[in-house]
Amino acid sequence: xxxxxxxxxxxxxxxxxxxxxxxxxxxxxxAGFEVIxxxxxKSGEEIAAAALEEDVDVIGLSVLSGSHxxxxxxxxxxxxxxxxxxxxxxxxxxxxxxxxxxxxxLGVDGVFPVGSPLQSIxxxxxxxxx
Amino acid sequence: MSDAVFNESGLEIKPVYGxxxxxxxxxxxxxxxxxxxxxxxxxxxxKRPFTMRQYAGFGTPRETNExxxxxxxxxxxxxxxxxxxxxxVGLDSDSDMAAGEVGRVGMAVDTLEDxxxxxxxxxxxxxxxxxxxxxxxxxxxxxxxxxxxxxxYDLARLRGTAQNDILKExxxxxxWIFPVEQSMRxxxxxxxxxxxxxPRYSPVSVCGYHIRESGANPxxxxxxxxxxxxxxxxxxxxxxxxxxxxxxxxSFNFDIHGNFFEQISxxxxxxxxxxxxxRDTYGAKDPKSxxxxxxxxxxxxxxxxxxxxxxIVRGAYYALISALxxxxxxxxxxxxxxxxxxxxxxxxxxxxxMQILIEEMGLADTVDPLGxxxxxxxxxxxxxxxxxxxxxxxxxxxxxxxxxxEGHVQNAVSRQAYEHHRKLESGEIRKVGVNCYQVEEEQPDxxxxxxxxxxxxxxxxxxxxIRAERDSTEVDEALSAVRDxxxxxxxxxxxxxxxxxxxxxxxxxxxxxxxxxxxxPEPIRF
Numbered sequence: 001x002x003x004x005x006x007x008x009x010x011x012x013x014x015x016x017x018x019x020x021x022x023x024x025x026x027x028x029x030x031a032g033f034e035v036i037x038x039x040x041x042k043s044g045e046e047i048a049a050a051a052l053e054e055d056v057d058v059i060g061l062s063v064l065s066g067s068h069x070x071x072x073x074x075x076x077x078x079x080x081x082x083x084x085x086x087x088x089x090x091x092x093x094x095x096x097x098x099x100x101x102x103x104x105x106l107g108v109d110g111v112f113p114v115g116s117p118l119q120s121i122x123x124x125x126x127x128x129x130x
Numbered sequence: 131m132s133d134a135v136f137n138e139s140g141l142e143i144k145p146v147y148g149x150x151x152x153x154x155x156x157x158x159x160x161x162x163x164x165x166x167x168x169x170x171x172x173x174x175x176x177k178r179p180f181t182m183r184q185y186a187g188f189g190t191p192r193e194t195n196e197x198x199x200x201x202x203x204x205x206x207x208x209x210x211x212x213x214x215x216x217x218x219v220g221l222d223s224d225s226d227m228a229a230g231e232v233g234r235v236g237m238a239v240d241t242l243e244d245x246x247x248x249x250x251x252x253x254x255x256x257x258x259x260x261x262x263x264x265x266x267x268x269x270x271x272x273x274x275x276x277x278x279x280x281x282x283y284d285l286a287r288l289r290g291t292a293q294n295d296i297l298k299e300x301x302x303x304x305x306w307i308f309p310v311e312q313s314m315r316x317x318x319x320x321x322x323x324x325x326x327x328x329p330r331y332s333p334v335s336v337c338g339y340h341i342r343e344s345g346a347n348p349x350x351x352x353x354x355x356x357x358x359x360x361x362x363x364x365x366x367x368x369x370x371x372x373x374x375x376x377x378x379x380x381s382f383n384f385d386i387h388g389n390f391f392e393q394i395s396x397x398x399x400x401x402x403x404x405x406x407x408x409r410d411t412y413g414a415k416d417p418k419s420x421x422x423x424x425x426x427x428x429x430x431x432x433x434x435x436x437x438x439x440x441x442i443v444r445g446a447y448y449a450l451i452s453a454l455x456x457x458x459x460x461x462x463x464x465x466x467x468x469x470x471x472x473x474x475x476x477x478x479x480x481x482x483x484m485q486i487l488i489e490e491m492g493l494a495d496t497v498d499p500l501g502x503x504x505x506x507x508x509x510x511x512x513x514x515x516x517x518x519x520x521x522x523x524x525x526x527x528x529x530x531x532x533x534x535x536e537g538h539v540q541n542a543v544s545r546q547a548y549e550h551h552r553k554l555e556s557g558e559i560r561k562v563g564v565n566c567y568q569v570e571e572e573q574p575d576x577x578x579x580x581x582x583x584x585x586x587x588x589x590x591x592x593x594x595x596i597r598a599e600r601d602s603t604e605v606d607e608a609l610s611a612v613r614d615x616x617x618x619x620x621x622x623x624x625x626x627x628x629x630x631x632x633x634x635x636x637x638x639x640x641x642x643x644x645x646x647x648x649x650x651p652e653p654i655r656f
Contacts, residue, residue: 014215016304022544022656039652040304066578070230096576
């Protein structure tokens with residue numbers, strides 16, 4: 001596939017903390033990716049629809065409210081329903097280490113808790129999407 | 131010569147300050163006198179120490195009521211209610227979008243019954259209550275007033291505060307519901323309603339706080355906050371109210387983290403500038419209208435997940451800054467608040483931090499102990515100039531409402547947040563435990579405040595029971611009155627009061643308003 005890697009950064013749930021999502025969006029853009037940011041308070045359905053419509057390679061969910069497990073559990077179903085399984089699935093935000101295995105179990109490809117270097121996200125995408 | 135030093139707002143700091151750096155003593159003035167640089171009261175904490183008001187609320191109203199009683203028993207003198215996200219964005223606990231979020235970051239509220247439980251056993255005349263609510267503020271304020279009325283309090287004497295600063299929600303925090311213009315109309319309605327019916331209540335607390343948390347520097351925090359406050363004043367003046375009939379009830383909420391003296395100077399500068407704006411731009415006569423009354427608290431933005439115990443130390447410095455700045459009310463983010471809502475122990479440490487300042491450190495002994503400091507007075511002057519400059523920039527861009535509606539403010543602060551983050555990553559800005567003095571040992575994992583799923587499902591059951599039990603004819607009529615008042619030009623508050631009194635839910639009333647107002651189209655900027 002030619003052209004830029006396309007990344008959807010999404011804010012699922014009701015959490016309004018978007019500083020991190022915006023910082024990551026800008027960092028990915030500067031790293032040469034095409035970034036689509038959804039804005040706040042998107043349902044799983046809206047995020048899945050945006051991923052399809054924008055034909056992205058990567059879906060990144062940013063959650064700081066502590067609701068990441070129920071949110072990702074719902075998104076997992078939508079992911080298979082809409083055949084989004086090929087797309088790299090990332091989750092970032094306020095995520096305890098002990099929840100990482102559970103997220104991976106749900107199919108999340110990479111978890112980037114608060115404090116993860118921006119470059120580590122860029123490198124991960126470059127390694128997985130080519 | 132050492133290298134030049136700048137504070138976060140970009141002002142150069144000299145190695146030494148002296149008498150020549152202090153401006154006109156008239157501009158400093160005396161405490162309790164215009165321009166109030168040294169404080170809004172003559173005796174400040176000698177007469178009454180700052181109110182201690184920790185932000186609290188989680189799970190169900192019953193659980194929150196227990197935490198309230200605990201904090202009051204521990205010596206807290208005011209309450210600051212945290213609501214869960216569904217309540218903040220106008221959803222009922224059984225809404226699809228609320229799944230997984232009920233009671234998680236604050237107390238879940240659906241009907242007046244929840245307020246009856248949350249404030250059980252609390253004397254609302256002795257303990258003032260601050261409601262941290264914005265998008266759905268008109269509804270939750272109405273609920274509070276309806277509760278007070280039901281319990282027999284005289285609304286003419288009722289005190290308390292609602293955050294109700296919707297403009298800053300569009301910049302940061304994000305619990306908006308309706309479009310900008312309609313949201314502003316609701317703020318106007320609440321201010322006018324309170325000025326007429328509940329004159330001692332503070333209907334708006336303008337928050338520079340969240341704008342700073344979103345990436346603004348201290349000068350921008352004050353400047354954007356003042357521009358927003360002016361927008362609310364303009365709105366109410368257009369409705370024909372006199373400035374002195376409501377300006378004294380506007381209050382502010384500001385953030386503390388970062389450079390010690392920069393924060394203190396920003397508050398002293400802000401107090402002086404706000405007094406001039408209200409007197410000279412708006413022609414206020416009553417000195418109380420010119421007072422910058424504030425809650426100034428230790429901000430979450432300064433706290434770190436890394437080595438969280440260091441946050442106890444940071445919190446103590448933030449509290450010291452707040453006391454040295456002449457705040458009316460203090461709240462501190464607790465040491466675990468970088469990643470969760472505070473545990474009881476963490477909340478108590480924050481409260482003790484404030485009590486230690488008053489009881490042991492002599493911070494209440496004398497007014498504005500830093501007044502006259504060469505450095506502080508000079509920096510106060512410089513910060514004031516910079517705040518004015520940023521306010522003039524906003525005016526030249528067509529005013530704050532337009533700048534926010536078009537996303538320009540959001541763009542500016544998120545760009546700064548990004549640059550700040552990059553500097554943290556490169557080590558240009560140092561943060562202890564984050565990019566220097568890290569420890570090799572395993573950090574403790576994040577522990578979220580437990581959510582009691584059983585209690586939450588019981589709450590949803592009760593909500594559904596209330597819907598079945600209440601007088602449905604009255605609810606329908608009250609809701610259609612809300613729709614009618616929103617469609618017209620009359621104040622929505624009387625109809626919202628009627629609806630909450632009939633046990634209409636937060637979600638039902640919000641939906642009526644959405645039918646008329648529509649929803650905010652979020653501009654996507656990063």
